[in-house]
Amino acid sequence: MSEGGMTLYAGVPLKPGDLMDIEFQTPGGARISAVVRNRTGYCFGLEFLTPLSGEGTQPAVRKAPPAEEGPDVKQVLKRKEVEIQRLRKEIDTLRSYGKSRK
Numbered sequence: 001m002s003e004g005g006m007t008l009y010a011g012v013p014l015k016p017g018d019l020m021d022i023e024f025q026t027p028g029g030a031r032i033s034a035v036v037r038n039r040t041g042y043c044f045g046l047e048f049l050t051p052l053s054g055e056g057t058q059p060a061v062r063k064a065p066p067a068e069e070g071p072d073v074k075q076v077l078k079r080k081e082v083e084i085q086r087l088r089k090e091i092d093t094l095r096s097y098g099k100s101r102k
Contacts, residue, residue, distance in 0.1 A: 005037070006034075007045055007046070008046055009042055011042050018036045019034070021033050032049075
């Protein structure tokens with residue numbers, strides 16, 4: 001799971017382009033809209049269409065902060081490196097899953 005989406009393993013007949021609502025069992029009962037972007041067997045790549053906080057109904061849009069208020073470049077770089085590591089692990093998992101399904 002990331003800020004923009006998640007991988008879901010579910011025994012349902014979804015296909016890319018299908019819309020769905022996901023409800024997380026948390027004290028606040030967060031509910032989020034998503035679209036299926038890809039599928040391998042019953043493993044689905046979902047893109048969130050609303051913010052994770054569930055506070056809005058519009059798609060999340062990231063705006064660059066003004067230069068004088070922008071985050072430290074080193075902090076941004078570190079977050080991006082962590083995200084790349086997470087994505088590499090997710091890709092490896094999907095590749096392993098794909099090989100086991102053949």
